Amino acid sequence: MVKMRPVIGITTYVEPATWGVWHNLPTTLVPHDYVAAVTGAGGRAVLLPPDDLDTDVLRILDGLVLSGGSDLGPELYGAPAAPQTVTRPERDAAEMLLARAALTRDLPVLGVCRGMQLLTVAGGGTLHQHLPDVLGHDRHRPAPGVYGEHEAGFTPGSRIAGLMGEDTRVHCFHHQGVDDPGTLTVTGRAEDGTVEAVEDPRHRFVLGVQWHPEVTRDKRLFGALVEAAA
Template sequence: MRPIIGITTYVEPATWGVWRDLPTTLIPYDYVAAVSQAGGRPVLLPEHDDTDVLEILDGLVLAGGPDLNPEFYGAEPGPHTVSRPDRDRAEILLVHRALELDMPVLGVCRGMQLLVAAAGGTLHQHLPDVLGHERHRPAPGVYGEHEATFVPGSRIAGLMGDDLAVRCFHHQGVDDAGKLTVTGRAEDGLAEAVEDPGHSFVLGVQWHPEVTRDERLFGALVAATGKR
């Protein structure tokens, strides 16, 4: 039986058919396709303050999305921060319980930032104020593209090999990774990958591997479920 991989989701107004602006649980199909292609059985996880669902999962994908509420890393919201408090509360519970269970976890973009907050780290709330450019989110709906460097011997270095190109879309980023280890950085020094050596598989990436259906990362998550 294929490993069951939970994917966190949005609740956003959506329009289809005769329905207009209906509150909807959704996620870009790329996540589902990437998990399925890698050999997992994707299951969408609606926002809910209940971690019991982890008992029937083999792995967890923390998907991208809106900004993380700064209260989770001890800061006040800046003028550019737009968060979804209900999703934040639900997912921080999932993260802590998944770590307790030593469940394989892959955090994508916002998901990586959630891992950092859970590990006691902090975020930059608006990167242009820190870096002086907007190359990580060049325009609405347009992914930034750049190369990253990875720490030799790290999990992410082994997965990426010589292919250093990543596609990103975010305006927040890691300031202090807390208990996590930064194993990848962008050309401007921003953290692009974090890992937790104290767990069997906890990997966060600031870019969007689901867009390219990157089987290296999703395949590693699925493979890790067999080592629990």
């Protein structure tokens, strides 16, 4: 009997896309790096379009990736919108419902960039809406479509420290960041103090990272998710 791969759901975007003869067609999509990272780690990727009607899909999932993308609506953490904040309310509604239900079920969850911020807000935390206003630089999002690179430091003994080992260089692209982590535990920071990793030790696997491990197909993080989901 062939053992089934753990089924990992990946949240997706709805954005205008162009291919072939089709132009600016509203499209459910996610960068293929996410799928390749899950597949390369031994999982079976399933794409989840925004859907806030129910969370029944969690019954057939073994793990969940909350993917990156647009900013979270600041009303979710009781703040007015800053001029630089760009939101997708349909994603917010669907993914917040999904994330909270996944946590209730103790489903293994990996949050990437926006996904880490979503986990933070689901845990009662808040965000900085525009890091350059806080840090005085834009090295976490140096140019359109260009990833920043920097070293991160991790809390000794934390899950992320054990996974990352001595290779602590990360690829990031974001202008928002965690302010108050809520019920989550901060286990990683950049040299400028920006929160780079959060965990929830109350669950068997809840990890959020501010960088993009899918870009490098990082088997350390995606492998840990798939292993927890097996």
